[in-house]
Amino acid sequence: DTGVSQNPRHKITKRGQNVTFRCDPISEHNRLYWYRQTLGQGPEFLTYFQNEAQLEKSRLLSDRFSAERPKGSFSTLEIQRTEQGDSAMYLCASSLSRGHSDTQYFGPGTRLTVL
Amino acid sequence: AQSVTQLDSQVPVFEEAPVELRCNYSSSVSVYLFWYVQYPNQGLQLLLKYLSGSTLVESINGFEAEFNKSQTSFHLRKPSVHISDTAEYFCAVRVDDFGNEKLTFGTGTRLTIIP
Numbered sequence: 263d264t265g266v267s268q269n270p271r272h273k274i275t276k277r278g279q280n281v282t283f284r285c286d287p288i289s290e291h292n293r294l295y296w297y298r299q300t301l302g303q304g305p306e307f308l309t310y311f312q313n314e315a316q317l318e319k320s321r322l323l324s325d326r327f328s329a330e331r332p333k334g335s336f337s338t339l340e341i342q343r344t345e346q347g348d349s350a351m352y353l354c355a356s357s358l359s360r361g362h363s364d365t366q367y368f369g370p371g372t373r374l375t376v377l
Numbered sequence: 378a379q380s381v382t383q384l385d386s387q388v389p390v391f392e393e394a395p396v397e398l399r400c401n402y403s404s405s406v407s408v409y410l411f412w413y414v415q416y417p418n419q420g421l422q423l424l425l426k427y428l429s430g431s432t433l434v435e436s437i438n439g440f441e442a443e444f445n446k447s448q449t450s451f452h453l454r455k456p457s458v459h460i461s462d463t464a465e466y467f468c469a470v471r472v473d474d475f476g477n478e479k480l481t482f483g484t485g486t487r488l489t490i491i492p
Contacts (some may be wrong), residue, residue: 266420288460293478301471304381304467304482305421318479354422368421 264288266369269353274375275344282340284374287356288338294337295366296329298322299354326328329341344376379404379470383483390458391491397488398453400442400468407473410451411480412442415465424466427451438462463490 275281287294293312297305309319309326309366313334315351326344331337341348351371357364380403390396402408412424425436434446440451451468467488469480 270414271451292475295479297480302386302484304383304469304484305480307479307481310478320479365426367423367425 265356266356266367268352268369268372270372271370272373272375272377276377277344279344280340280342281344281374282338283352283354285337285339285354285355285356285369287335287337288358288367291356291358291367292334293357293359293364293366294331295341295355295357296337297355299351299371300349305364308339333339343373344374346376349374349376360365379408379472379481380467381470381481381483383468383486385486387487389487389489389491392460393457395456396454396458396462396488398466398468398488400451400453400483402449402451402468402470404449404470404472407424409443409471409473410442411469411471412440412451412453413438413467413482415467415485417464421467430437441443445473458490460490460492462488464488 269284296308299305309329313329323358326342329339352375353371355366355368357366382401410427413421416420425434427434427444431478435441440455465485467485468483
């Protein structure tokens, strides 16, 4: 069990550019979540997958955001045409579904800065 | 929709003194409750959780929290804090609703231990 990993850890980009983040969940965890955390706030839910199916998307996830989990293992989160308001820490979490008792384990996050 | 309120954004406490971090939630359905801790430059870690059963739950490092349904609270306590407890603490709720797996977080409480 090596924990949830996220890459890159930091990303600086110019407004209007596209960025992609990767999340590798704990091995055999079938659920994967994306959250966003801005300064002084708690994490806010963006979306989650069970295996390869994307089951829920927050209203925070605008059309510029897309997430995939093509083989039910790692996931990518892409932001197109980045805006300064997208600057935040993007957190990934995974869990093993056991009814309602599963615990979400978080990765270290990817800090995005949009200039 | 559910929500979490952490009224104290910062709590300074002398070493070896007791501490209470407050958390109140709002939900129209049954909930599961969590406390996560974020140490400096690290990711979120689960500290403790309430799913069912005994309303008093404990962590391995001396923290405890009590689920109070009538007051919709889940306050975190420790009888004697240490320098190593310096961190940001997040309360989170998940509703007991199949398919609704997201965590809703509070804004966090920064605990600072004064030597």
